[in-house]
Amino acid sequence: MTTLKAVHTQDRRFPLKPGEGIDAVHSDPVYSYAVSSIRSDRGHCGTGLAFTLGAGNDLVCRAIDQLSEPLIGCEINELMSEWGRVSRTLADHPQLRWVGPHKGVIHLALASLTNGVFDLWAKDRGVPLWRLLLDLSPEQIVSLLDLGYLEEVLDEGEALALLRDEMEGRGEREEVLSAGYPGYDTSVGWFDYPDEAIIENAKRAVDRGFSAMKLKVGSKDPERDIHRTQLIRETVGEKVRLMVDANQQWTVPEALEICPRLAANDLFWIEEPTHPDDVLGHKAIAEAVAPVSIAAGEHIPNRIVFKNFMQAGAIQVVQVDATRVAGVSEFIAVSLLARKFGLKVIPHVGDMGLIHRHLVFFNHIALGHEKLFLEAIPHLDEHFVHPSHFRDGSYITPQEPGSGTDLKES
Amino acid sequence: MTTLKAVHTQDRRFPLKPGEGIDAVHSDPVYSYAVSSIRSDRGHCGTGLAFTLGAGNDLVCRAIDQLSEPLIGCEINELMSEWGRVSRTLADHPQLRWVGPHKGVIHLALASLTNGVFDLWAKDRGVPLWRLLLDLSPEQIVSLLDLGYLEEVLDEGEALALLRDEMEGRGEREEVLSAGYPGYDTSVGWFDYPDEAIIENAKRAVDRGFSAMKLKVGSKDPERDIHRTQLIRETVGEKVRLMVDANQQWTVPEALEICPRLAANDLFWIEEPTHPDDVLGHKAIAEAVAPVSIAAGEHIPNRIVFKNFMQAGAIQVVQVDATRVAGVSEFIAVSLLARKFGLKVIPHVGDMGLIHRHLVFFNHIALGHEKLFLEAIPHLDEHFVHPSHFRDGSYITPQEPGSGTDLKES
Secondary structure, X not given: OOEEEEEEEEEEEEEOOOXXXXXXXXXXXXXXXXXXXXXXXXXXXXXXXXXXXXOOHHHHHHHHHHHOHHHOOOEHHHHHOOHHHHHHHHHOOOOHHHHOOOOHHHHHHHHHHHHHHHHHHHHHHOOEHHHHHHOOOHHHHHHOOOOOOOOOOOOHHHHHHHHHHOOOOHHHHOOHHHHOEEEEEEEEEOOOOOHHHHHHHHHHHHHOOOOEEEEEOOOOOHHHHHHHHHHHHHHHOOOOEEEEEOOOOOOHHHHHHHHHHHHOOXXXXXXXXXXXXXXXXXXXXXXXXXXXXXXXXXXXXXXXXHHHHHHHOOOOEEOOOOOOOOHHHHHHHHHHHHHHHOOEEOOOOOOOOHHXXXXXXXXXXXXXXXXXXXXXXXXXXXXXXXXXOEEOOEEOOOOOOEOOOOEOOO | OOEEEEEEEEEEEEEOOOOOOOOOOOOOOEEEEEEEEEEEOOOOEEEEEEEEOOOOHXXXXXXXXXXOHXXXXXXXXXXXXXXXXHHHHHHOOOOHHHHOOOOHHHHHHHHHHHHHHHHHHHHHHOOEHHHHHHOOOHHHHHHOOOOOOOOOOOOHHHHHHHHHHOOOOHHHHOOHHHHOEEEEEEEEEOOOOOHHHHHHHHHHHHHOOOOEXXXXXXXXXXXXXXXXXHHHHHHHOOOOEEEEEOOOOOOHHHHHHHHHHHHOOOEEEEEXXXXXXXXXXXXXXXXXXXXXXXXXXXXXXXXXXXXXXXXXXXXOEEOOOOOOOOHHHHHHHHHHHHHHHOOEEOOOOOOOOHHHHHHHHHHHHHHOOOOOOXXXXXOOHHHEOOOOOEEOOEEOOOOOOEOOOOEOOO
16 A cells, blocks of 8 residues: 655756757757656655746646645555546546646646656556556556547557557567667757757767767758758768758748758658648648658647547657656557557657656557667756666666656755 | 836636536636736726636736736837737747647737737727727738748738728628627526526527527437437527537547437537547548538637648637637637638637627628627626627627726726
C-alpha cells in the first residue's frame, strides 16, 4: 500500500546561453518546467514535467494545483490499474474542460501531473520506467490509456490485439537495451548561429557519433535556408541523415514554394512547415515533397488531432511529446495509433530526452516500432540529477528508478 | 488623442439556477467571465469578456495580465488602424505562444483583451460597436484583421474585394437595424430538464415570438434523445426551426448511428456531435446526415481550425464565438472565411448575445451574410448594465455606446 499524500508545484526556469534554443518563431526562449512533485506516504517523490518557454509556466503550475486534488489519498497501484479512466476524468473536469478542451495550459498541466504519477509509480517499485512498462501485460497497458474518440480507427480490442501480436518479437528487440538508443543532434544549427558555427557543430556531432542532425530554417529569405542546408550537407556528406525545422514559420503557399527546393538536399524530414493546427495545409505540403517526410507534433495537443493528421496523410513522422500531450499515457495512445497507421514515432523532447529515453525503448520493444533515433538537447544537463548520458551517439539505457526527471534543488 | 492607461482584470462568476446551463458534458457550469477593464486617459472604460464555466477563469485573468502590457500608453485610433498586426504580435508572444499556440487559456485571454479594446474604441467615439464597424472602409476593416495562415483560401486582396462588392446592397440590408435581429431560444431543453419542463418551455418560446429553438441531447440512451426531440417537434409543430446539441458527447461511430435518426425530425442542425478537434470525424458525420447541417464552433479555437473545418466540408453552420477566438477581430476574419465558403454564421454566445448582437448586424450588412437568428440565453440578464432586450423574438438594436458588455459592480 502506497498512498499519494500531496502534490506541490514548482515554476522552474532556466535561461539559455546566447543563441541556444532560438528558432524562426521562438526568439527569446527560457527553457522552463511546470513541475509536479508528488509525495507518497512511503517517502518517495514523483517528479512530473511539462515544458514551456518561460512566460506562462506559472499558469500551468496553477492549473496543476486545480487538477491534482482528486489524486490525494489514492493508492498508487489501484490508481494505475485504471489510469485511462482516471486520466479521462481529470481531462473532462466539468468546468476546467471549457478552457481547453484537451489543449493549451490545462492539458500541459495534465501532462505534468501524469508524468509525476508514472515517475512515482516506478520509484515505488524501485525500477526504471522502461522496465515497469515492459513488465506490464497488454491488458494492463490498455487500462493505462484513454482511447476515447479514437474508436473508428483504434478501439480497445484492436489495441490489445496489437500489443499481444508484438509479444513474439520482443526478445530480439530487447537487444536495444544493451546497445542504447541512437540520438540525433538538434543543437547543430539554431536559427541565429552563423555559418562557421553550424559547420563546426555539424563536424563535432559526427565526431561524437551522431548519424543524424537537424537545422533550423524558416528565414524570411528562403535562399538563406537553402544555403545553410547545403552547407551542412556538404560538411557531413551523404551518410548522415539531415532534417530541417521551420517551426511553423511559413504560410501554406510559402511552404509549397520552398519545401521542394529544400527537400532536394536529401532530407530525412521537414518539420513543422506551417501552423500546427493546419491538418489540410500539412497534407498539401506532404504531397508536394513526397517521398521526403513531413514531421510534426511538438504543438499537436492531443490524440484526436494526431488522429486527424494521420488519417489525412499529413505527417509521416509523429513527434508526440509526453510533456505536451497528457503525459506518458497519451504518448502511448498516440504511439499505438501511429503503429496502426504504419508511421514512425520520433518524439520531440521537451523533457530533454529524459522520459522519452524510456518511452522509445518501450515503443520499440513492446509496440514493435522501428528503432530510429531520439532528439538530443544538452542545454539543461547541469540542472538534472540524472542527465542523459551518451556513448557513440546513443542514449545509454537509464538504470535509476523512475523516469529520471528529478531536478536539482533550486 | 485617447491613450490606454491601465488594464485591470476581474474574475466574475455567476452560479446558475438548478438545471440551467447543464448539457451532456458540462454537468456543473458556473457562467463566468475573465473581464478586461481598460481605462483611457479620457475616463472611458472598455470592458472585454472571455467566457468560461468557472474553474480556470482565474487562469485566463492572469494570462490577460501578462498579455496586456504592450498596450499601455498606446493611442486608441493608432492602435486600431493596425489592430491586425497588433493582434498577431500579441498572439505570437515569443514565450506565451508556446502554451497555446492560439488556443486554450492564452487565446481566451486575447479574446477578452481584444473585446475590451473594441469596446473602449466605440465608447471613445460615443457609438455602438455595430455603428463603428459599419462606418469603417473596407481597407480599415481588413487592417483590423490577422489573416495569417489563411492565404491559400483568403488573402487580404480577396477580403478587400469581398467587402467592396458588398457595399452595394448595404442600404437594403440596413433595414435589419429597425426590425431587430431574430433570436433563437437555447434554454428550452437543458440536459436534465424533465419532459414537462421542455414542453412548457417550448410553448413559452413560441409565445414570446421565437421561431427557432434548441434541445440538449447526447444521452447515454439514444432513445431518450429521440423521444425528447420528437416531443418538442410535436409541441411546436412544423413551422418552428429545431436544433439539437450533443456537446461533443458521442464518438464518431455513435454519432453515425444516432444522428441520422435524430435528423429525421426535420432538424435545422445537429451541433457538436463529437470532439471539437475532430475535423474528419465531423466530415464523416456531415456526409451521413446531409442535407441536415452540422454546426460547431464554441470550442473551435482559431481561424486556422475553422479553415480546416470549412475546407473539409465538416460544418455547414459556423458557430464562431468572439469570447473564444481572438475577440471581435478574429470573429470577423472567420466570418469572411465563411462568406468565402458560402456557409452560415450563427454565433455561439458566450457573451449572452451582447457583443454578438453588434456582430450579426455587421455580418449581415457589411459582409452580406444571410439574416438568420442569434442564440438567446437569458440567465445572466440581471448582472449586466445593458442586458439584451427582445421584441417578438428579435434582439432590439442596441443604442448605447460600446458593445454593451459592462457588468454591474460586484
